[in-house]
Amino acid sequence: MSQKLLLNAKEINIILQRLACxxxxxxxxxxxxxxxxxxxxxxxxxxxxxxxxxxxYGLTSLNYGKLDxxxxxDDFRRGDxxxxxxxxxxxxxxxxxxVVLIDDVLFTGRSIRSAxxxxxxxxxxxxxxxxxxxxxxxxxxxxIQPDYNGRKVDAINDEHVKVCWIENDGEDAIYLLxx
Amino acid sequence: xxxxxxxxxxxIKYLSAEDLHLIFETADQFKKVIxxxxxxxxxxRDITIANLFFENSTRTRLSFELAEKRLSADVINFxxxxxxxxxxxxxxxxxxxxLAMKVDMVVMRHPNPGAGVFLSKHVNASIxxxxxxxxxxxxxALLDVFSIREKYGDISGKKIVIVGDxxxxxxxxxxxxALKKLGxxxxxxxxxxxxxxxxxxxxxxxxxxxxxxxxxxxxxNMLRVxxxxxxxxxxxxxxxxxxxYGVNKTLLETLSKPITIMHPGPINRGVEITSDVADSxxxxxxxxxxxxxxxxxxxxxxxxSKIKNYxx
Numbered sequence: 001m002s003q004k005l006l007l008n009a010k011e012i013n014i015i016l017q018r019l020a021c022x023x024x025x026x027x028x029x030x031x032x033x034x035x036x037x038x039x040x041x042x043x044x045x046x047x048x049x050x051x052x053x054x055x056x057y058g059l060t061s062l063n064y065g066k067l068d069x070x071x072x073x074d075d076f077r078r079g080d081x082x083x084x085x086x087x088x089x090x091x092x093x094x095x096x097x098x099v100v101l102i103d104d105v106l107f108t109g110r111s112i113r114s115a116x117x118x119x120x121x122x123x124x125x126x127x128x129x130x131x132x133x134x135x136x137x138x139x140x141x142x143x144i145q146p147d148y149n150g151r152k153v154d155a156i157n158d159e160h161v162k163v164c165w166i167e168n169d170g171e172d173a174i175y176l177l178x179x
Numbered sequence: 180x181x182x183x184x185x186x187x188x189x190x191i192k193y194l195s196a197e198d199l200h201l202i203f204e205t206a207d208q209f210k211k212v213i214x215x216x217x218x219x220x221x222x223x224r225d226i227t228i229a230n231l232f233f234e235n236s237t238r239t240r241l242s243f244e245l246a247e248k249r250l251s252a253d254v255i256n257f258x259x260x261x262x263x264x265x266x267x268x269x270x271x272x273x274x275x276x277x278l279a280m281k282v283d284m285v286v287m288r289h290p291n292p293g294a295g296v297f298l299s300k301h302v303n304a305s306i307x308x309x310x311x312x313x314x315x316x317x318x319x320a321l322l323d324v325f326s327i328r329e330k331y332g333d334i335s336g337k338k339i340v341i342v343g344d345x346x347x348x349x350x351x352x353x354x355x356x357a358l359k360k361l362g363x364x365x366x367x368x369x370x371x372x373x374x375x376x377x378x379x380x381x382x383x384x385x386x387x388x389x390x391x392x393x394x395x396x397x398x399x400n401m402l403r404v405x406x407x408x409x410x411x412x413x414x415x416x417x418x419x420x421x422x423x424y425g426v427n428k429t430l431l432e433t434l435s436k437p438i439t440i441m442h443p444g445p446i447n448r449g450v451e452i453t454s455d456v457a458d459s460x461x462x463x464x465x466x467x468x469x470x471x472x473x474x475x476x477x478x479x480x481x482x483x484s485k486i487k488n489y490x491x
């Protein structure tokens with residue numbers, strides 16, 4: 001297996017700053033907005049953006065949550081996907097909020113579809129947007145596109161994009177793995 | 180992938196400690212689901228479950244049915260009193276006829292011990308034992324232990340006494356298996372006439388004095404006196420049973436520390452426990468009922484993942 005570095009820590013940081021900036025541009029003071037990280041991997045990205053928005057933009061009263069989609073997946077009993085659910089933590093009302101779903105890698109789009117269904121269990125948001133760090137274009141199974149995106153990556157199907165976070169994997173880096 | 184080591188839930192005896200932890204961790208998440216505005220997930224939308232109750236039940240049947248519906252499964256209900264069983268059909272025939280209608284999972288309560296095990300050897304469906312005679316009632320034990328875990332965080336080292344009719348109780352047997360597998364200390368307490376021989380071989384201690392047992396324990400699980408399973412008298416009178424093995428508030432107040440009270444229901448108020456104990460702050464009886472739905476969702480979700488209708 002070979003691996004190629006796609007983005008290093010510095011580049012990731014620039015992208016995070018840019019994404020935060022774009023969020024502020026559209027959501028102003030986030031009064032009626034909410035950030036929701038998709039568990040488990042999307043939450044790391046959501047955490048980072050949340051920290052930047054708090055520190056650099058002084059947004060203190062952000063609605064911020066984590067959403068687990070395990071029970072809403074469309075591949076239950078069809079593969080070897082994880083059965084065990086992660087924590088869902090949404091302590092605000094989703095009804096009529098402008099929600100930004102956050103995930104690290106957009107691949108087939110199926111996780112996002114599951115997340116849209118899962119989110120409906122909490123109410124009817126006025127609008128839902130999608131923010132991703134890596135968009136693996138050309139590999140979509142569903143008509144789902146990000147509203148905010150870090151980097152587009154052209155990867156073929158047997159390649160794998162690995163996102164590492166310092167708090168979980170010891171470094172900030174994104175690799176392209178080849179079998 | 181973490182999954183159960185079994186494809187049927189026939190008894191706690193057949194589960195490993197890892198299985199128990201997986202069920203509890205999954206139930207944690209389902210408990211959150213059933214407290215959301217929309218209490219349903221689509222996981223089992225292509226699964227059909229038959230609830231076969233060859234013996235009366237209200238709470239367990241409702242709890243299973245609710246859990247199935249919260250998982251989006253299709254549900255059919257069957258009770259023996261209104262069926263061909265009274266016309267002489269055998270168990271295997273009854274179940275195979277139901278399975279011919281493309282049912283994936285069977286939840287069964289049956290008066291005969293081992294009915295679930297027997298069925299699992301003869302039919303092609305996931306079987307969930309919802310109580311088989313005086314043998315096992317695995318989902319009840321799971322929800323009992325889950326409720327203890329919820330209150331105390333950990334089961335290991337906790338002291339639990341099971342009080343009452345141990346001999347006729349499937350709840351007692353399943354609880355003993357589950358608690359021992361997770362490292363708890365268990366005592367059983369009740370009249371000698373309702374104490375099975377060789378119960379110590381399961382690793383539990385027998386204590387015939389209720390006060391001593393309560394003083395020792397952190398949690399007391401008060402079993403129901405099952406008049407319907409007693410062909411002859413095991414104690415002279417209900418009044419005498421209450422005097423020796425009934426728990427009331429005055430008795431609890433004489434103990435050196437407060438203990439948690441559990442009951443699998445239905446309660447004979449004034450027999451096993453008095454009303455003021457059942458409704459006290461130390462009682463977690465209604466938590467047990469709520470947790471029952473989450474536990475049954477977890478069990479059926481994990482078992483359903485093993486039914487492969489779609490080959491990759």
